[in-house]
Amino acid sequence: xxxxxxxxxxxxxxxxxxxxxxxxxxxxxxxxxxxxxxxxxxxxxxxxxxxxxxxxxxxxxxxxxxxxxxxxxxxxxxxxxxxxxxxxxxxxxxxxxxxxxxxxxxxxxxxxxxxxxxxxxxxxxxxxxxxxxxxxxxxxxxxxxxxxxxxxxxxxxxxxxxxxxxxxxxxxxxxxxxxxxxxxxxxxxxxxxxxxxxxxxxxxxxxxxxxxxxxxxxxxxxxxxxxxxxxxxxxxxxxxxxxxxxxxxxxxxxxxxxxxxxxxxxxxxxxxxxxxxxxxxxxxxxxxxxxxxxxxxxxxxxxxxxxxxxxxxxxxxxxxxxx
Numbered sequence: 115x116x117x118x119x120x121x122x123x124x125x126x127x128x129x130x131x132x133x134x135x136x137x138x139x140x141x142x143x144x145x146x147x148x149x150x151x152x153x154x155x156x157x158x159x160x161x162x163x164x165x166x167x168x169x170x171x172x173x174x175x176x177x178x179x180x181x182x183x184x185x186x187x188x189x190x191x192x193x194x195x196x197x198x199x200x201x202x203x204x205x206x207x208x209x210x211x212x213x214x215x216x217x218x219x220x221x222x223x224x225x226x227x228x229x230x231x232x233x234x235x236x237x238x239x240x241x242x243x244x245x246x247x248x249x250x251x252x253x254x255x256x257x258x259x260x261x262x263x264x265x266x267x268x269x270x271x272x273x274x275x276x277x278x279x280x281x282x283x284x285x286x287x288x289x290x291x292x293x294x295x296x297x298x299x300x301x302x303x304x305x306x307x308x309x310x311x312x313x314x315x316x317x318x319x320x321x322x323x324x325x326x327x328x329x330x331x332x333x334x335x336x337x338x339x340x341x342x343x344x345x346x347x348x349x350x351x352x353x354x355x356x357x358x359x360x361x362x363x364x365x366x367x368x369x370x371x372x373x374x375x376x377x378x379x380x381x382x383x384x385x386x387x388x389x390x391x392x393x394x395x396x397x398x399x400x401x402x403x404x405x406x407x408x409x410x411x412x413x414x415x416x417x418x419x420x421x422x423x424x425x426x427x428x429x430x431x432x433x434x435x436x437x
Contacts, residue, residue, distance in 0.1 A: 136156075136159035136160065137151070137156065137159070137215075137218055137219065137223065139159070140152065140155055140156055140159065141155075142215060143207075143212070145205060145207065145212060147341060148202055148214055148215075148216070148341055149214070149215040149216070150202075150205070150212040150213060150214055150215060151212065151213060151215055151218070152210055152211070152212060153173065153175070153184070153204065153211040153212060153213045154210075154211060156213065156218060157175040157177075157182075160177070160179055160226070160227075161177045161178050161179055162175040162176060162177040162179060162182070163175065163176060163177055164211075166211065171185055171186035171187070171188075171206075172184075172185060172186075173185070173186065173204065173211055179226045179227070180193065180194045180226055181193075181194055181195075182194075182222070182226075184204045184211075184213070185204065186204055186205065186206045186211065187203050187204070187205060187206070188203055188204060189201070189202065189203050189204075189335075189339050190377065191204075191222075193222070193225055193226070193361070194365070195365075195369070196361060196364050196365045196368065196369075196375065196377075196378065197364070197368075197375045197376065197377035197378065198221065198225070198361065198364075198377060198378045199335045199339070199377045199378065199379045199380065200213075200214065200217040200221060200339065201214060201216055201217055201220070201221070201328075201329065201332040201333070201339045201340070201380065202214030202216065202217055202332075202339060202340065202341075203339075216329060216331070216332060220329045220353055220354075220357065221357050224353070224354040224355075224357050224358050225357060225358055225361045228354075228358050228433045228434055229354065229434070230434060230435070230436055231434045231435065233305070233434075234305075234431075234435055235278070235305045235306060235427075235430070235431040235434070235435065236278060236279055236305055237278065237279040237280070237281065237302065237303055237304045237305050237306075238273055238278055238279070238280050238281075238304060238305065238306050238308060238427060239280075239281050239282070239283065239298065239299035239302060239304035239306065239307045239308070239391075240266045240269055240270060240273075240280060240281070240282050240283070240308055240310065241266075241282075241283040241295050241299075241307060241308065241309035241310065241385060242259070242262040242263040242265070242266040242282065242283065242284055242310055243258065243259070243262040243309055243310055243311040243312075243395075244257075244258055244259035244262060244311075245259045245262075245263070245284045245286075245287055245288050245289055245290055246259075246287055246288050246289025246290070247289050248289055250262065250311070250312070251312060251313065251314040251401050251402075253314060253401040253402060253407060256401060256407070256411060258311065258312050258314075258401065259287065261312055261401075261410055261411070261416070262310045262311060262312065263284070263286075263287070264413075264416060265310050265398065265416050265419060265420060265423075266282060266310050268416055268417055268419075268420030269308075269310070269420045269423050269424060270282065271420075272420055272421060272424040273424055273427070276424060276428060278427075281298070281299070281302040281304055283295045283298045283299070292384040292385055293384065293388060295307075295309070295385045296349075296385055296388040296389040296390065296393065297388070299389065299390075299391060299393075300390050300391070304391055305391055305392075306359065306391055306392050306393070306427065306430075307385070307389045307391055307392070307393035307394075308363075308393075308394055308396065308423070308427070309383075309385050309386075309393070309394065309395040309396065310396055310398065310423075311395060311396060311397050311398070312397065312398055312399055312400070312401050312410055313397040313398075313399065313400045313401065313402075314400055314401045314402040315400055315402050315403075316402070318403070319400055319402070319403065320373075320374050320399065320400050320403035320405060320406045321368075321373050321374030321375060321376040321399070321400070321406070322364070322367050322368055322371070322373040322374070322375070322376060322396070322397060322398055322399055323364070323376040323377055323378070323379050323397045324360045324361075324363045324364040324367070324378050324379070324394055324395070324396050324397070325360065325378075325379050325380065325381045325383065325386065325394060325395040325396075325397070326356035326357050326359065326360035326378070326379075326380060326386065326393070326394050326395075327347065327349040327350060327352075327353070327356050327380065327381070327382065327386040327387060327389075327393065328344070328380040328381060328382050329350065329353055329380070330344060330345055330346035330347070330350050331343070331344060331345075332344070332380070334379075334380050334381045334382055335377075335379035335380045335381065336379070336381065339380075344382070347382065347386075347387040347388070348387065348388055348389070348390060349386050349387050349388060349389045349390070349393060351390070352389070352390075352391060352392045352393065355392035355434070356386075356392050356393060356394065357378070358392075358430060358433060358434070359392045359393075359394050359426075359427075359430045360378045360394045361378050362426045362427075362429040362430045362433070363394060363396060363422075363423065363426035363427070363430075364377065364378040364426075365426065365429070366422045366423070366425040366426035366429060367396070367398070367419065367422045367423065367426065369422075370418070370421070370422045370425070371409075371415075371418060371419060371422055372409075373398075373399055373406070373409075376397075381395070383395050392430075396423065398410070398419055
């Protein structure tokens with residue numbers, strides 16, 4: 115058994131090291147003003163086999179690196195059972211499936227093939243959303259700011275139990291400017307920034323979603339994706355790490371809790387734009403949905419969510435700190 119495990123480790127390392135470089139060798143074509151490559155060719159270069167159910171317009175790539183699912187003319191993908199929103203849709207041109215080059219570079223490959231780092235994850239900055247005069251979402255007598263702080267306290271205790279240091283952008287019901295939140299993370303030497311929130315909507319919507327910063331030149335998920343003229347923000351310096359952290363958190367939260375998987379998404383929230391370390395914003399359910407709301411207000415459920423958040427952070431830490 116030990117010999118078999120030893121043989122697997124070098125193989126995985128080769129896949130991790132080689133796959134991103136192969137992307138530069140693929141032919142690029144312009145579709146609707148954006149660079150695309152053939153999805154099947156990219157998959158083959160990564161050791162993935164593609165199958166295409168053309169009746170249902172469903173494409174699957176599977177192999178040693180993992181399992182990916184795409185829909186034609188859709189921005190929604192599935193990576194190892196986790197919903198992930200792309201910036202550009204996968205398209206069919208003359209019977210050939212194409213995927214946006216930016217999505218491979220900024221989303222898919224950083225998740226499948228995380229680059230190891232010499233740096234270690236030691237200090238986490240938790241950002242309980244809202245506070246003070248900023249109540250956040252309000253549903254009846256329930257204020258979002260109360261539950262984000264309760265969740266942050268749970269996560270803090272669990273992270274400390276795991277041997278990590280924790281700093282908070284607020285420790286009580288204080289008003290903290292958005293620009294000051296990532297600044298506090300930098301001042302306290304944090305290695306990660308995790309902003310905790312809960313959602314609300316007028317329509318019948320429920321579930322969890324984790325956001326990371328939108329890549330430069332692209333639109334955010336909730337405005338339909340696609341190209342934009344948006345330049346890079348300071349937080350884009352951590353694009354590869356941002357998406358990996360968001361993915362690992364979306365995976366552990368939706369994988370261990372009865373929350374609908376609304377997907378790992380992109381946005382330009384101010385706390386993400388200005389973060390100088392890998393940063394995410396978690397929306398842990400909808401206060402406007404009766405089922406989600408009961409969970410959010412329940413202490414036992416929040417503890418389970420805190421465990422899931424910690425599991426996601428530790429999964430990210432293992433991914434980048436591997437030898």
